[in-house]
Amino acid sequence: MDPGPPPEARQNPEPDPWEKLHAVVRLPEVRISTAYLLLGCAWILGSDALVESLAKNHPMAAMLHSFKGLNFIFITAALLFVALHRSFGGWRKAESLRAAELIASSEKFRELSAGLQARSEDKRAELAREIHDEFGQRLTGIKLKLGLAEKILDRRDDRELNPLVDLVVETSALVDETIQAARRVSYGLRPETLDKVGLAAALEEEARVFTERTGIPCQLSVGDMSDPLPRPMATAAFRIFQESLTNVARHARATEVAAACAMSGGCLTLSVRDNGTGMNPTLAEAPSTLGLLGMWERARNAGGHLSFETSAGEGTTVHLELPVDPHPRETQAA
Known part of the structure; x- marks a missing residue:
């Protein structure tokens, strides 16, 4: 009993030669080349027959016969022009589409970049206001309380509190430096002058x-x-x-x-x-x-x-x- 073809052959049958030929014929370059060939042959045969019929009784028979020699060059140049025009036309169309896509992408990128810069500036302005208002006010309050503590301590006769007074003065100076640093950070984020003045x-x-x-x-x-x-x-x-x-x-x-x-x-x-x-x-x-x-x-x-x-x-x-x-x-x- 014949076991038949192996499983690999049953899973991957050999393609039909006619199907392969049909697939090749359907290729655009094959169809275009065939059309060019048929048109070229028809042109050459028809023009040669016309020249032969005219040359029998035409006084410029020699010039008409020379046209038969140039006929092949004419048809080749014409077919070459059509082929190149079609090829470069497709290339130019593709380049035009590509340029349009690049312009559209560049415009979208510009809008995105502008939007990101706008949101970044808004966020910087918000942070600058918070640093200037919140931190500035709180630090100023701390400095005022330290000044009050310094005055209270100065009124006491106990000289043992002098180190504490010095500490309060140093802390007040540190608060002043922190206020200046907060103002510099706030200015760096978004100068208040730009929006107000x-x-x-x-x-x-x-x-x-x-x-x-x-x-x-x-x-x-x-x-x-x-x-x-x-x-x-x-x-x-x-x-x-x-x-x-x-x-x-x-x-x-x-x-x-x-x-x-x-x-x-x-x-x-x-x-x-x-x-x-x-x-x-x-x-x-x-x-x-x-x-x-x-x-x-x-x-x-x-x-x-x-x-x-x-x-x-x-x-x-x-x-x-x-x-x-x-x-x-x-x-x-x-």
């Missing part, structure tokens, strides 16, 4: 704090700032100014900084120039560090343009232009 006052305060902290003079010239500036624009300009000064303090080895800010024709311009060693021209053309990328991203999210001008030994200039939008989008950095 405006961009010009915040820039002047930042320049003063920079000079006190680093010893580098920062001359700030503020022009006409009478027009109202949307909060996202003011925040972007302030943060870019702040990061510019940070870069000067860390990397520039500068001895002075000159900055200018003004509004003209519905556009806010801000420039920060130092006389330091300059920066790498590659970074100026294509920022790649986190600080520079953050500045560039803030300017872009606010709808502005940021540029860097630098040369070795002659310092760096940061130039910002922000067109003022009276109705900024909520997703912009706040």
